[in-house]
Amino acid sequence: MSLKLGNEYSKQGLYEKALEEYENIDKDSPLYKHALFSMEYIRRKIGRSSFSTTNQLSTMDKDIVRQQDPFYSGLTITNQANNVSIAFVTDNNFVVPTSVAIASLINNRHEDTHYTIYIITDSVDNENKKRLCAFENQNVSIKIIEATSDRFASLHKHDPKAICVASIAALLKFEIPNLIDCEDKILYLDGDILVKGDLKKLYDTDVKGFYAAVAHDTGKLYFQHEYNTQKYYASYFNSGVMLLNLKLLRDGNVSERLIQTKQNMKSMNLMDQNVFNVVFGNKAKIIDIKYNFLVLNLKRAQNKYTIKQINELFNSQYENLDDIERQAIITHFSSKDKPWKYFDGLYSNEWYKYFLKSPFKDVVLKREWRQEMPKQLKISIIIPVYNASKYLIRCLNSVIHQTLKEIEIICIDDGSTDNSLSILKGYSSKDCRFIVLAQTNQRQGAARNRGLDIAKAPYIMFVDSDDWLEFDTLENFYDSMINNNVYIVIGDASCVIENKTLSDRANVLQRYYDSVQKPNGIHQFDGSFAKYRSAPWCKLFRKDIIDKYHLRFPERLIQEDEAWHWYYFSVIKDIFYLNKVFYNRVVNIDSTMTQRDLNNINVLDMLYILEHIYDYLQKNGLYEKYHKQYEKYFVAHKNAILKRCGTDQNLYENANNKIQELSKIVKISEQGSTVFISLGENGLADNIFKRHNLKSFSTPYSDSRSNMDYAIYLESTSYKDLLDTEKMKYDSVGKVKIIRSTSITKADNIYSESPAKGFGIYRDIISSTKDKEALKTAIQTMSELKNINEKIVFFYHYRVNNNFNLKSIFQKADEFLKFHSKKNKPFMIIFSQKIISNKFDRKIIYKKITPNIHFFEFHTKQAWSGDNPDLFLAKIDDDLIKEMIENVKNIVK
DSSP: OHHHHHHHHHHTTOHHHHHHHHHTSOTTSTHHHHHHHHHHHHHHHTTOOOTTTGGGSOHHHHHHHHHHOHHHHHHOOTTOTTEEEEEEEEETTTHHHHHHHHHHHHHTOOTTOEEEEEEEEESOOHHHHHHHHTTOBTTEEEEEEEEOOGGGTTSOOOOTTSSOOOOGGGGGGGGHHHHTTTOSEEEEEOSSEEEOSOOHHHHTOOOTTOSEEEEEOGGGGTOOOTTTSGGGGGGOEEEEEEEEEHHHHHHTTHHHHHHHHHHHOOOOSSSSHHHHHHHHGGGEEEOOGGGSBOHHHHHHTGGGOOHHHHHHHHTOOOSSHHHHHHHOSEEEOOSSOOTTTBSSSTTHHHHHHHHTTSTTTTSOOOOBOSSOOOSSOOEEEEEEESSOHHHHHHHHHHHHTOSOOOEEEEEEEESOSSSHHHHHHHHHHHOTTEEEEEESSOHHHHHHHHHHHHOOSSEEEEOOTTOEEOTTHHHHHHHHHHHHTOSEEEEEEEEEEOOGGGGGGHHHHHHHHTTTOOOSEEEEOOSOGGGSOOOSBTEEEEHHHHHHTTOOOOSSOTTHHHHHHHHHHTTOOEEEEEEEEEEEEEEOTTSHHHHHHTTOSOHHHHHHHHHHHHHHHHHTTOHHHHHHHHHHHHHHHHHHHHHHTTTOHHHHHHHHHHHHHHHHHTTOOGGGOEEEEEOSSSSHHHHHHHHTTOOBOOOTTTTEEOOHHHHHHHHHTTTTGGGOGGGEEEEEETTEEEEEESSOOOOOTTSOTTGGGOOEESSOTTTOHHHHHHHHHHHHHHHHGGGOSSEEEEEEEOOOOTTOOHHHHHHHHHHHHGGGOSSSOOEEEEEEEEEOSOGGGOEEEEEEEETTEEEEEEEESSOSOSSOHHHHTTGGGHHHHHHHHHHHHHHHO
16 A cells, blocks of 8 residues: 555655655565655655665666656656756765856757756755756756765775865766666766857767767876876876766666776775776777866966877867867866866856856855965955056056055956957966956946955955056055945046047046045035946945945946946945045046047936936835935936937937836926026026026026027027127126127116126137037027926026116016927016115015016015125025025926
């Protein structure tokens, strides 16, 4: 009953109960043979498989039972033309390298190839088994086979001076024919390899009549011992890659011969390789070196052999070692200098790339430096590099010559097509602090993220590859961070123009780099993201903050630094500012910043950045705290994005549709979006907007004087006269020289004398090309206002004079608004002053003229005029101005 009942439990998925029934069967019963295989099936299903019991069966018994067993019938896939069966042997100490080897072969698999991977494990814990099983997908089958190497414990004694670096578990290779007896052929691979191509062609090698297809051990060219000379020299092979003929090995009971040979050997020079060579003898078929390229050994011993010797050994025609390396399918690290042990070893970076693709990517590797390295790192420098050979040496020299030496320099080549990567490798070969990674082009965000993935220091600094640091930058930043225990340290940057075509924009760019300038010392972050440069360079970040919030840059997008800026600053409290230039920011024609300024930016990328920031704030429960700042940021960038679309109607529609989607997600109402425009006789309204953080555009009326007659004239002529320098002349307002228009020299006598002369601007558009281009941009913005959905509010500051005539002003305001009433309902806010003698009579009188024209009269002690900035900016009456602004916000709702 036990076998039948066990089968019933097994069908129902009650594996523990089934296993208990099977184990109760009398071992002398004929049914026990069937029970053994059922037990193996269940043990594999529940991750407790051990093939040791099935080895009690004869080959005939196995063949009979296999035909009836559901496990084996499910595994018999050798008839599939595109299948490759692979075997690994591992234990807990070697499971990470093995997983990286598997990751490499899966990532470089041809799309038509299916891999069945058997992983023979010795004392591997359940958590690691689960990770290994995570490789499984529709193109990859993972089969965990539990085994034990206990029986081999006495077969090998480790000699500290011996070449052997493997564990006893490696001897489980001897048992592969019996442990995987459902296959007739299998490709065995050591775990210290990288597979860089598809393995189907190697697997299809004909091994009829041979125990295995193997590659020569090239070490015999320069290091000889008793097993690779004389009798075994001609075919001495490396056992790290073997295409095994399992059927022939089982028929010849070769597993037992291998074990017996190991037991009789006196030499402990290698764990298993000499044994395989002795037993296989002339039944080993030689394959090309590209299937087992012993890269570390061959590179280290380059002066001890010739490429001619390799070609003679393999009957090949390689030009040099680099040629072999390029064509290698399997690269084998058969050396003590394993890439997972060292940061700066040969192939360490390449190996790490696949480590990050494995289920063990979150494991903290215990890696060391092959060369002398500071005991404690202080800063990790992360440098993304793309075609920067022209500037790279200057950048790297500025980093390696820092007064602070305890650093690591992580350089990520982002698919450069120039010699940038060669320069990086040259530096890494001389300075052990360098870690050089290479990837296909994925932009700066992905490159910086790779650096963050491996950075070991407690503090992070980003440097762009065309910039350079002052020699004491790192020391100053580190000391400021340590001494003040702040969240971030920020320094000043200098703009370096190295292209003559950009020299006329130097002042604009420098203002961006100077935008942070604050007094030296600690500053509390108040949520004003715009006060600080979004660029990640010239800042020292804390890695514990980065790790705590899992901060990474958005990848494959431009302006990824905007998102990072929001990510990091949204979780900090204080900032230490260094009011000194430490960073030299090079602006060249090819830089991302320059391209941004030239409007050659992917506008959809900017929208995705807005979405990334919103998602991050929501995920971390920060949106409620910063929603006002984000909404302001969203609206400002939304309009900038649409403007960058230019005349590309398709791009404009795509961007606008995306904006509408995002607006609904972040719950920003288009009706609540308001643009404020200054239309006054002086710049007072502009200054009010700045002081009270109102969203406003730079328009032709900004920083200027105008009367309503001339504003109406300009609107009716689409600003043509404003760009015609022949209709402009120089004039003076006090000590200031301004440009006047000659188109209108007279106006209704309801304005003050000076504005009646026409329109004045504080830009020299007659002789300055830069100022004229700026005015063109302002005009374009003003023209676009007629077609946007935002509410527009014009502020007109009317200065009272002897011919005070508000009725006429209201009529002209109504006439002006008609130019902007096609897609929206614009408002006109007119405000003026009445001077009073008693300060207690200060107040505002409000009057609604029409639904869209509103008047505010300020009763104040002093006029808002003169040279005193506090008076001109109306600072003394700021409370009344705030009252007006709140009223205006309610009016336009």
